[in-house]
Amino acid sequence: MNHAADESTTILKADSFGRILLVGGGEQRFVRRDLGATPWWLRGFAWILACREARALARLDGLPATPRLLGWDGRWLDRSFMAGAAMYQRPPQGDVAYFRAARRLLGQVHRLGIAHNDLAKEANWLVREDGSPALIDFQLATCGRPRARWMRLLAREDLRHLLKHKRTYCPAALTPVEKRILKRHSWLRSAWFATGKPVYRFVTRRLLRWEDNEGQGPKP
Structure with missing residues (x-):
């Protein structure tokens, strides 16, 4: 320390x-x-x-x-410290190599028994100086056995969030399988939007007076 x-x-x-x-x-x-x-x-x-x-x-x-x-x-x-810019600061527009490498990185993280759980935020995806991806901010991460059903479900949600970013910045490169993954919503996502997200918004916006803005900082 x-x-x-x-x-x-x-x-x-x-x-x-x-x-x-x-x-x-x-x-x-x-x-x-x-x-x-x-x-x-x-x-x-x-x-x-x-x-x-x-x-x-x-x-x-x-x-x-x-x-x-x-x-x-x-x-x-x-x-x-990891040098780089957040995805929204240096968008990987049309960068197929970035998203290919990001998927490989995410697979490595999952094989170690870690689900990130916060990859909707572009601030947690870095674009490094050489254009390659990096991951930060693991405070919501879950650790467990990689092949456990719960961990596989969380890993799939991580992947869906990555593919949503790919759809934003590199839509032409989405494969048919990736498009199907984006269309298929898990019960976990449905439960979050029905129960967890309203509570999260109440706590962050009403109690803490803080707007996360999907990792892009507080709104003015």
């Missing part, structure tokens, strides 16, 4: 669940999730999310194009 208090820091994001900081400079940069800025009444939930992320990153164990876990002490979660 990097505890140096005199290192330069830049706030990348701040919301009700804490702050995301870029710490250090040059090759020594890393990203810190700081729960110390979380309101007391949300601290328990923020801690659970950080634990989920730490567990997923530990299981990824340095898989290329994903962050490495550097430390987690209950307040600070440190992970390696």
Whole structure:
């Protein structure tokens, strides 16, 4: 764990669940999730999310194009910095190679027994300097046996979200199988839209006064 208090820091994001900081400079940069800025009444939930992320990153164990876990002490979660732009900042318009590589990366993550669960957000897909994809923000991730029925269902939802981005930026490259996957909605998706999403919107918009905007930051 990097505890140096005199290192330069830049706030990348701040919301009700804490702050995301870029710490250090040059090759020594890393990203810190700081729960110390979380309101007391949300601290328990923020801690659970950080634990989920730490567990997923530990299981990824340095898989290329994903962050490495550097430390987690209950307040600070440190992970390696990954250079790149969010998908909405550098759209992979017509980039078949990007989406082919993204599907391979997602398959590797799933084979390690991890479902990301938050891939509708373009902010969680990076376009790296060489144009290749990377994945970040595993705080909603689920870990389990890759072949378990529940994990296969979650993995399919991850894939559907990737294919929705492909439909946005590279629609001509969608295969007949991918089009069928996009049309086939699981009971999990239906249950989320019927029950989970209204609760999520109430908590984030009414209680926290925060609009996620699918990972593109708060609306003005």
